[in-house]
Amino acid sequence: MGRLFQGAVVVDPMTGQSRVLDLLVEGQMIAQIGVDLETSSHEVIDLRGLHVLPGLIDPHVHLREPGQTHKETIETGTMAAAAGGFTQICCMPNTSPIVDSSEWVTFIRTTADRFGYATVHPIAAITKGSKGEELTDFDALKKAGAVGFSDDGRGVQSARVMRDALMAAKLLDLPIIVHAEDETLSGAGCMNAGDVAQQLQVPGILSSAETVMIARDVILAQETGAHVHMCHVSPEAAVSVIRYAKQQHVHVTAEVTPHHLLLTDELVLTLGAQAKVNPPLRSEADRAACVRGLLDGTLDMVATDHAPHTEEEKARGLVSGPFGFVGLEVSFPLLYTAFVKSGILSLEKLAYMMSTAPAKHFHLPGGRIEVGGLADFVAVDIAHERRVDVARFRSKGRNTPFVNRMLYGFPVMTIHRGQTVFLDAQ
Numbered sequence: 222m223g224r225l226f227q228g229a230v231v232v233d234p235m236t237g238q239s240r241v242l243d244l245l246v247e248g249q250m251i252a253q254i255g256v257d258l259e260t261s262s263h264e265v266i267d268l269r270g271l272h273v274l275p276g277l278i279d280p281h282v283h284l285r286e287p288g289q290t291h292k293e294t295i296e297t298g299t300m301a302a303a304a305g306g307f308t309q310i311c312c313m314p315n316t317s318p319i320v321d322s323s324e325w326v327t328f329i330r331t332t333a334d335r336f337g338y339a340t341v342h343p344i345a346a347i348t349k350g351s352k353g354e355e356l357t358d359f360d361a362l363k364k365a366g367a368v369g370f371s372d373d374g375r376g377v378q379s380a381r382v383m384r385d386a387l388m389a390a391k392l393l394d395l396p397i398i399v400h401a402e403d404e405t406l407s408g409a410g411c412m413n414a415g416d417v418a419q420q421l422q423v424p425g426i427l428s429s430a431e432t433v434m435i436a437r438d439v440i441l442a443q444e445t446g447a448h449v450h451m452c453h454v455s456p457e458a459a460v461s462v463i464r465y466a467k468q469q470h471v472h473v474t475a476e477v478t479p480h481h482l483l484l485t486d487e488l489v490l491t492l493g494a495q496a497k498v499n500p501p502l503r504s505e506a507d508r509a510a511c512v513r514g515l516l517d518g519t520l521d522m523v524a525t526d527h528a529p530h531t532e533e534e535k536a537r538g539l540v541s542g543p544f545g546f547v548g549l550e551v552s553f554p555l556l557y558t559a560f561v562k563s564g565i566l567s568l569e570k571l572a573y574m575m576s577t578a579p580a581k582h583f584h585l586p587g588g589r590i591e592v593g594g595l596a597d598f599v600a601v602d603i604a605h606e607r608r609v610d611v612a613r614f615r616s617k618g619r620n621t622p623f624v625n626r627m628l629y630g631f632p633v634m635t636i637h638r639g640q641t642v643f644l645d646a647q
């Protein structure tokens with residue numbers, strides 16, 4: 222007996238076509254796709270009125286375990302992923318301790334598998350302790366399951382260390398994942414350097430702090446032939462540098478977050494620390510450039526940069542509170558409402574950038590719905606509007622600037638490897 226998911230509009234990001242189809246799931250796999258499949262002897266799940274997308278894939282999540290379980294755990298983070306329609310996530314190594322040894326890579330994968338809400342692909346540190354000095358053992362980390370290397374949370378300050386990392390990663394065919402921040406330029410800033418920071422009389426973070434490191438690293442990627450992936454791109458000039466590098470056939474990919482696509486530093490005036498994130502929310506020109514970059518393929522994929530912090534930590538205020546927003550449970554509805562419902566982007570293209578593209582560039586399974594493929598998919602409701610209610614988050618984090626927004630496209634049911642891992646009770 223299989224599970225027959227009936228009557229949803231199945232979105233195909235590869236062909237750009239969507240139609241009403243039934244999906245038959247047997248075990249962890251999709252066994253059959255077709256119109257009016259035979260129902261007898263199967264459990265039937267009625268999905269009429271919903272849209273089914275390949276399970277979303279987030280290339281940039283902070284799960285906070287080991288060591289910061291007051292902010293999030295592998296259990297709560299993957300529950301949040303499931304509630305947001307994500308069936309696979311990559312997690313960053315800036316935990317405590319830093320994920321710089323194969324033991325922690327194995328711990329994260331096996332812990333996530335034990336809960337089963339989503340598949341977790343660890344990203345291991347580039348340097349020991351993410352101190353920016355000595356490379357980790359890339360070979361051992363890859364064997365344990367790391368899908369790339371990053372010192373996210375900090376930029377690798379030394380060009381020499383970055384070049385050595387790119388050479389080592391190239392031999393293993395894995396990406397170096399760049400948090401671009403030159404600390405001599407970002408300094409002690411707490412928000413974007415600009416009129417709003419001046420008005421509030423707080424230290425700013427220059428756009429150049431990000432752009433110079435992106436420029437440095439595409440040059441190093443060109444010279445070494447390695448794959449470099451740029452995290453959470455935010456300034457207009459950085460989008461231009463990446464666009465140029467792609468024209469020069471540098472192996473560079475890039476992600477953009479929903480908050481950099483939708484918000485600007487003006488929001489700091491009203492939300493204070495609740496609008497504090499790194500890289501910071503930038504100007505309207507920067508935001509618009511990120512949207513253009515996503516539309517023309519300069520920015521390849523969406524990442525949430527889900528970065529949970531406690532209310533007490535955020536309450537320390539704009540200058541001393543931590544950087545970061547949770548994102549897993551709101552990202553799809555945010556982008557659906559802002560870009561698909563308004564006609565700027567097709568639903569197929571959004572599914573491509575939130576599933577197919579990360580699968581392709583990080584060499585992960587999934588990213589499409591096909592016979593013989595993993596039964597990883599999400600059913601979303603684009604017909605009903607709902608409020609972002611942080612009290613209902615599975616994540617321990619409540620730190621989002623999108624609180625109380627009215628959005629369309631919330632997930633209703635998430636299937637991970639054939640199992641129902643999220644079902645909206647409402």
Ligand SMILES: NC(=O)N[C@@H](CC(=O)O)C(=O)O
Nearest residue numbers: 283373374498499528544545
């Ligand atoms: N994005 C953030 O504002 N914070 C991230 C670190 C990071 O992604 O650089 C965190 O770990 O809290």
Ligand SMILES: [Zn+2]
Nearest residue numbers: 373374400452
């Ligand atoms: Zn970062």
Ligand SMILES: [Zn+2]
Nearest residue numbers: 313373374526
């Ligand atoms: Zn991050």
